[in-house]
Amino acid sequence: MRNLSLAETAVINCTAGFASHVRVLVQRGATWTDLFTLLPGDYLLGVSWSDSTEAPVGEATVSVVRNGPDGTRLSLAPMVVGSFLNTVDGAYVPLLREGAYFRVEVATVPLDTLRADVPADAWREVWRGRVDEVDAGGDELRLVGRDLGGLLQDTWIEVERNYGSTAGTPVQTVIQSILNDNGMGSFGLYTPLNPLSVRGPYVQEREPLLDAVRSLAEQIGWDVRMRWRQDASAFALTLWSPNRLTDTPVATFGPTNVLELGELKRSLEHVRNVVEVVYSDKLETDSTGTKKRKTVTATNPTSVALYGRRWMQVAEGASSLIDTTAEAQRLADAAIADLSESALSLSLTLPGIHWYLEAADLVQVLPDGVHFDTSQRLGVLSVEHECASSGEARTKLQLQGRPSTSRAVWAEKDARPGVAESAPFTGPPAPAGLVVTSVAAGFALSWAPATTGASWDSFELHVSSTSGFTPSQSTFKATARTTRFEVADLIPGRPYFARVVPRDAKGNQGPASAQVSLTAGQVGPNIFQPAVSLTSETPNPGFEANNIPGAPPDAWLMETGAWGVDAMLETTTVYSGTKAVRFAKTGAAARLASQSFAVNSNDILVASAYVAIEPPAIPGRDTVLFLEWYDRFGTYISSTIVATQSALIGNFTTMTGSARAPSTTSFARVTVGKLNAVDSQSAPYYAILDSCRVIILPAEPGWTPMFGLYGTGYDSYSDVDSNFGQPMYSREHSGRVYLRGALRYAGTGTLGATLLTLPPAIRPTKAKAFTVETGTFSSTSAGRLVIQPTGVVQLPRGATTFISLDGISYQLFDDL
Secondary structure (H helix, E strand, O other): OOOOOHHHHHHHOOOOOOEEEEEEEEEEOOEEEEOOOOOOOOOEEEEEEEEEOOOOOOEEEEEEEOEEOOEEEEEOOOOOOOOHHHEEOOEEOOOOOOOOEEEEEEEEEOOOOOHHHOOHHHEEEEEEEEEEEEEOOOOEEEEEEEEOHHHHHHOEOOOOEEEOOOOOEEHHHHHHHHHHHOOOOOOOOEOOOOOOOEEOOEEEOOOEHHHHHHHHHHOOOOEEEEEEEOOOOEEEEEEEOOOOOOOOOOEEEOOOOOOEEEEEEEOOOOOOOEEEEEEEEEEEEOOOOOEEEEEEEEEOHHHHHHHOOOEEEEEOOOOOOOOOHHHHHHHHHHHHHHHOOOOEEEEEEEEOOOOOOOOOOEEEEOOOOOOOOOOEEEEEEEEEEEEEOOOOEEEEEEEEOOOOOOHHHHHHHEOOOOOOOOOOOOOOOOOEEEEEEEEEOEEEEEEEOOOOOOOOOEEEEEEEOOOOOOOOOOOEEEEEOOOEEEEOOOOOOOEEEEEEEEEOOOOOEOOOOOOEEEEOEOOOHHHOOOOOOOOOOOOOOOOOOOOOOOOOOOOEEEEEOOEOOOEEEEOOOOOOOOOEEEEOOOOOOOEEEEOOEEOOOOOEEEEEEEEEEOOOOOOOOEEEEEEEEEOOOOOEEEEEEEEEEEOOOOOOEEEEEEEEOOOOOOEEEEEEEEOOOOOOOOOOOOEEEEEEEEEEEOOOOOOEEOOOOEOOOEEEHHHOOOOOOOOEEEEOOOOEEEEEOEEEEOOOOOOOOEEEEOOHHHOOOOOEEEEEEEEOOOOEEEEEEEEOOOOEEEEEEOOOOOEEOOOOEEEOOOOO
């Protein structure tokens, strides 16, 4: 409860009642503006605010007149730029905007006191916060805001940091450090009473700042929220605990000063009179240094006698603040104090604003002879205030049990069977099915967790060079929350032995697995980055390299379907080697894609694969082989189906096909799998794939015209007859040259003269002689054509009116 002056106490206790006046002040720049005194009058219509143990922050709602008597000229709507009220020194600065700070003040004065007559020192600040929302859509403008704790709700811890210490750091010091490290050092934590609780080392994860600091308080049955600090006359972020043992009410109500008695309910829902706290004791650890799990219990015998035994378990994590017997007992006692007494819940509506009441106060409600005939002393769960500028005001109280922290928080901690998972003391059963795979300088070990018993949270890996070893601190290698370990710091080729030990979320250790033997492996293909192209053709075509258990073969990935479900390794039915890929009967058109490999535009790719399809040969049981094309940025261009294969009687059969790479291609990959999800009878089918390869044939050389290289008087015969092509040449990469087309002399040419001169790139090192057709198109005879090392082409014998170059081929270099 907040302190009252003598005058306020007298006014509140007046049997005739009292008046409550409210005002709202909004900060703009360094100035606080009273919405009541805005030119030309009171813009405030009403305000409501609340304080509840069940809500981490208080909320307030303010209603004001949107437009003054001069219309938009005196508008509070923040988007009316021309409003006088949204202007400061000629600049647009809206008064009511999201993010603006505002406060609510109340004056408690005798009845019939006009607002204008309220003394200046009678105003009390009752709420302070920031605007979250401004709604100017209706006739009234509405502000909604949270108290300053909302800033901490909106601020995230962005960097994980270590807090606490082995010796123990006071929890209030840890909270202040978290605030300082995350830019909220202006919130000086107020701790009116030392909680006498320390925090061991832990890593603070990323989460809202208010959640982090409240979690620390909740672990000891305390709370962190904005509360009034009397010595500073201001609201402060406070680490506090309700006075659970008090029997002195701060106020008494009814029946003469109660407007309405609402809810009056008795319920066992929240009653807990036996509380067991499970915790990890830092003073006792096992051989691996893990804290031992222990329990303490608190009981309220009177409540047990009245309501029966209502048990609750609070299970603290292994890294909890509660890590000693004393702290665990204090938490259990706090739960008993909050939950074991009074099944009664009551709501009251009071006239006036009782701003001095706070959540977790103890109040007394006098009997009315109708609902109850004895006084009731109950803790305040929430206080809601509503006040209009006209003076109409009321306060609604929600009361239950004794002063306490949030019952919702206790409910979250409840680990009774049927409510949440109880804290076990027996660890998970030993894992089974350990599978070892050698990797570079180590091994990968996977296993199957037990399907019965306690659930696992993490596993410890123990490695030794001695067979039959017992897991201990000296053999401990790693811990992880996964069903696979990978170790890469062993001596290649040396034998080792490994065992896996399970633990649950509370740190309970289960029995170790059976021992497995292993040998540290040498360098394998999987150590390379999978996106790096190591070859110009498909690597690992036979699927023999599979260095990551549970994943597709090295350099392959699933394009459609899921590995381990729709496709998996096959070691029984294979075409070559020891492994193939089986596409399962799952009703999915699963396909496997290779790693991308480099190609050039216009290359010819010949793709092939061996497949075995489930018999009989029912239509629709088909497999398909694709080539996919990508540009130099890795962007998909298109794909080409190069082959399909239907089910055949027998074992493996090959499907093969070829395609030319599009002009902008830089990379390609091969995709192979089932063409259909089901066959023509709507039945799923399997297919087995092996030996999927791609052969790249370089693009064939093109033909180059020799126009402009003709001898004097010679030109292309195609000028006379378009059925013939002009003289052209093509040179292969190996140095083989081909000529084609036909020449002619317009008149009567001279034998031995120069027909044309070949370009330097196709001139032979020695003279070459060929027999060619000469004469006319209708009458030809054999002629003799000679190519000199200088590139000069001559016709010593034959006719010059038609000279065919078709069929001429020679090697540039005589030694090839």
